[in-house]
Every structure is written in C-alpha cells, then in structure tokens.
Ligand code: PEP
C-alpha cells in the first residue's frame with residue numbers, strides 16, 4: 027500500500043481499478059529488415075511523411091483562419107522540416123544501408139538532428155529543438171499508427187490516471203464509467219479541476235509522479251477531500267474509506283436539505299449564490315443544487331471539442347436555452363476566454379513563451395473580430411428572452427471596455443437592421459482578474475454595470491504563480507495579505523460607484539473565504555454547482571457583523587498563516603460540522 031499527496035480538485039471518495047491514460051506512450055519498434063523489404067519500408071516512411079504534412083496543412087489552415095498574424099505560423103517551419111530532402115535522404119539511407127526498420131531509422135536521424143541543434147550556442151536555434159521533438163513525434167505516431175486513445179470509450183467503471191488531462195478530455199468523461207481521476211499536473215483552479223467539479227467526479231491533481239508509481243489493474247482510493255491517492259489499500263484502510271465515503275455522502279445529503287433556501291445570515295444579510303457552468307448540462311446541475319442564476323458561463327467550452335467554429339445560430343440556441351431555463355434568475359455570459367490551458371478544436375497552442383500572459387481572452391477576440399462579433403450577437407439576441415448579461419475576461423484596462431462597448435452598440439444597430447430581437451439594455455460587466463484592473467477598479471466601475479472578481483487568475487497574476495504548476499502550488503495563496511487587500515479595495519471601489527461586485531473564482535466556494543466575502547459585503551458568489559449547498563450553510567450559520575469584524579482583523583495580519591488560522595477557527599466555532607476541513 028502506498029499513499030500520494032496532491033491537491034484535492036473535486037470532492038468525494040471513489041474506490042476502484044485503475045485505467046492508465048497515456049496518449050503518447052508507445053514503444054518505438056527497432057528491428058533489422060530483409061533487403062527485399064527495403065522498398066516497402068521506404069514506402070511506409072514516405073507515406074508517414076505525407077500523412078503528417080496533410081495533418082499539418084489542415085491544422086495550419088484552421089490556425090490561420092483565427093490567428094491572422096502570419097508571424098505566429100509555426101506550422102510553416104514544421105512543414106519546411108518535413109519537406110527537407112536531406113531528412114528524407116538520411117532516413118532512406120538508414121533503411122537501405124543499415125537495414126533498419128522505418129521507425130528506428132527515423133529515430134536515429136531525428137536524434138542526430140536534435141543533438142546537432144542542441145550543441146549550437148544560439149538561442150533561436152536551441153529553441154527550435156522543441157519544434158523538432160514535436161515534428162518527430164508526429165511522424166512517429168503516423169508510422170507506428172498509434173491513434174489517440176479516446177476516454178469516453180472506456181467500458182467498465184475505472185479511475186483514470188494520467189500525466190495530464192486537458193479540460194476538453196475531462197469534459198468528455200462519462201460519469202458512469204469514470205468514477206475518479208488523478209493526474210501528475212494541474213492545480214485546484216486548473217480548468218481540468220473545475221470541469222471535474224462540474225461533473226462531480228472525485229479528483230486529485232498535482233501529484234507530480236503518480237503515473238510512475240501505478241500499474242494497470244491496481245486498486246485505488248481517490249480522496250478528493252484531502253487530496254490523497256492510496257494505491258492497493260489493505261483491508262483495514264479499505265474499510266475506513268468505505269465508512270468515510272458513507273459519512274461524506276450523508277453530510278452532502280444533509281446539506282442538500284437546505285440547498286433551496288436563500289443564503290441569509292443570522293442578522294439578515296442576503297448574499298446571492300449562483301453557479302458556474304462549462305457545459306450545457308451544467309445548467310440543470312446549478313438549478314438542482316439551489317443556484318439562483320448562472321454567475322459565470324464559460325462559453326469557450328462550446329468551441330473546444332469541435333473542428334470548426336460554432337455559428338451565430340448554434341450559439342444563440344444554447345444561450346437562449348440557458349436564459350429560458352434559469353428564469354426568473356439571470357445568466358452571465360463570459361465571452362470567449364480562449365488560451366492558457368483552454369485549447370482545442372480550432373485553437374491550438376501558439377508558440378508563445380508565456381501563453382497565460384499572452385494572446386488570450388479579449389486580447390484574442392479584439393484581434394479576431396469576426397469570431398467576437400458572432401458571439402456577441404448571439405448573446406445579445408438570446409438575452410432578449412430573459413435576464414442575459416455579458417462580461418469580459420482578462421480586462422487589463424478601461425480602454426478595452428470602452429472599445430467593446432462601442433462594438434456592442436454597433437452590433438445592436440446591425441441586429442436592428444436585420445430585424446432581429448435583442449436585449450437593448452443588456453448589463454455589462456468586467457472581470458477583475460489582473461492586478462492592473464484591480465487597482466483601477468474605480469475607473470472600470472464608472473464604465474460598467476457590475477464587476478466579477480475572477481480569483482483564480484487574480485491570485486495567479488498577483489502572486490506570479492502559474493495556477494497549473496504543482497511545483498509552486500504552495501505559493502498559490504489566496505489568503506496572502508496582498509490578495510485580501512486587493513479584494514477589499516475592489517469591493518470598496520465598486521460600492522463607492524454603486525456597482526455590484528460578484529466573485530466567480532473558485533475561492534467563492536471555500537468556507538474560510540466565504541466568511542471574508544460576507545464581511546466585505548460582496549453581492550454575489552458564483553461557484554461550481556456542487557459547492558452551493560455548503561456555502562449556503564455557512565452563510566446561514568454566521569452573522570454579517572461577526573464576518574465584518576473578522577475581516578477587519580485579518581486585514582491587519584502580516585502573514586497568510588495568521589489569516590488562515592483565524593478564519594479556520596471562526597468557521598469551526600460557527601459551523602462545527604466542518605471539522606473535517608483543514609486550514610490549508
Ligand atoms: C477566474 O479566473 O477566477 C475565472 C473565474 O475565470 P477562469 O477560471 O475561467 O479563468
């Protein structure tokens with residue numbers, strides 16, 4: 027029996043057999059060939075080159091449709107390498123003269139290429155090594171004829187172990203068959219973790235080396251509450267966990283009894299509790315967990331698992347369904363926040379060194395205006411049928427908001443000319459997730475109807491810590507005094523301008539943070555549906571006045587340890603049932 031500690035990404039306990047998902051794992055066949063097989067080996071190699079080239083041309087076309095900047099076209103360089111007659115000649119030589127099979131001949135030649143490039147003291151050339159690895163892997167995959175394994179085809183209930191699951195992989199998981207997962211990479215606020223919570227699949231991420239320590243057929247316990255993975259547990263531990271699973275499920279059941287009640291503090295202060303969604307089915311889950319609206323619709327997920335772009339009509343249909351289903355509450359459509367860890371479909375990785383600081387969200391949309399306009403029109407039209415609102419991700423300054431507001435006015439005129447119904451007085455909000463926006467939230471407040479604090483990114487950018495990187499996850503600290511001060515400043519700025527403030531990052535669902543948000547008088551908390559009953563329970567168990575006092579107290583603390591200790595004590599004093607939650 028072995029135990030591994032990672033980050034609890036989605037609560038709950040599952041027990042079951044392992045399925046290892048490793049898309050790149052294959053053995054490069056290495057064998058000598060008969061002289062008579064030389065022509066067929068050469069043919070096989072050439073076919074893999076042209077197949078790879080076709081794949082790249084398709085990807086390039088898609089890429090250039092959305093990304094107009096030709097400088098970003100790294101596919102061009104990859105295709106040039108494929109067309110290099112020297113590469114072909116060298117591999118053919120290896121096959122013909124050294125009687126090697128095509129895979130090992132390619133491996134030999136590419137390794138030599140890479141070694142040569144690595145030895146050159148030139149920054150540009152040494153950066154191209156990664157490109158060569160990439161091309162080499164692509165050709166090899168076509169030679170070995172290894173298809174990417176697709177997760178949804180798994181037949182019996184299993185726990186998935188993988189180095190990494192993309193948010194799109196995760197969104198495609200079949201809840202009946204995949205009862206839990208654990209990954210080497212990822213953090214609590216990675217989109218993989220967020221999607222796991224939406225699907226209510228217990229998950230642990232950021233385990234660093236779990237894939238090296240597990241074999242197909244092992245039995246695992248996934249403890250998503252504590253961030254633990256136990257491999258081949260003995261009978262005693264299995265028994266303990268079966269009991270813990272029962273206790274957790276009973277507690278969740280208890281919480282469900284209050285989920286449709288409003289979140290009103292003991293001294294009668296109301297906080298609106300809404301849900302975040304990524305997939306269409308999420309709406310039902312928010313409603314069934316007692317959410318009073320959709321505080322964040324991550325619309326980018328509608329773009330990720332398909333090879334073309336959704337049309338205005340397709341988007342309109344989904345958005346209209348959301349607006350109508352959630353009535354009498356509202357839906358806040360967050361415009362396309364593509365990039366960072368959200369890639370897929372038309373949106374492939376760019377060759378930026380810092381994608382999280384790069385070409386993403388509204389930065390991308392303002393450059394790809396056709397895509398943006400299609401989405402904005404769909405939102406404007408769908409919102410006519412209920413309470414649709416719109417908000418923008420990754421705002422760094424008010425100029426961006428002003429540009430988008432102009433665009434929205436133009437689109438309204440267009441829709442009027444087209445004779446289509448749309449919401450004239452649609453509410454417009456800015457996400458505050460970049461320190462520059464937080465520090466100018468007074469200016470931004472003067473130009474929008476509401477602010478929504480995206481704490482996942484706000485913490486990442488304030489602390490300069492990648493939210494997906496397990497090596498530095500200890501620095502991803504939402505209770506750092508810098509964050510508490512920023513949150514306080516944002517809320518004060520917004521309220522001074524009579525603008526409502528929401529929190530839609532994962533922090534909204536943490537009991538200790540909920541106490542702070544009540545004290546700050548945040549107007550709305552939006553979270554994964556699964557967390558709604560618990561947060562309602564907290565709010566219904568405390569007094570606003572006490573939360574305000576503790577907020578003022580922790581604002582003076584110098585370390586996050588003191589902040590956390592104080593909030594943890596407060597939570598336990600008011601809600602003793604939360605004793606199973608640790609302060610970290
Ligand atoms: C956030 O950054 O807090 C947020 C809600 O947006 P996302 O998690 O999609 O980046």
Ligand code: MG
Pocket residue numbers: 419459480482483
């Ligand atoms: Mg964000």
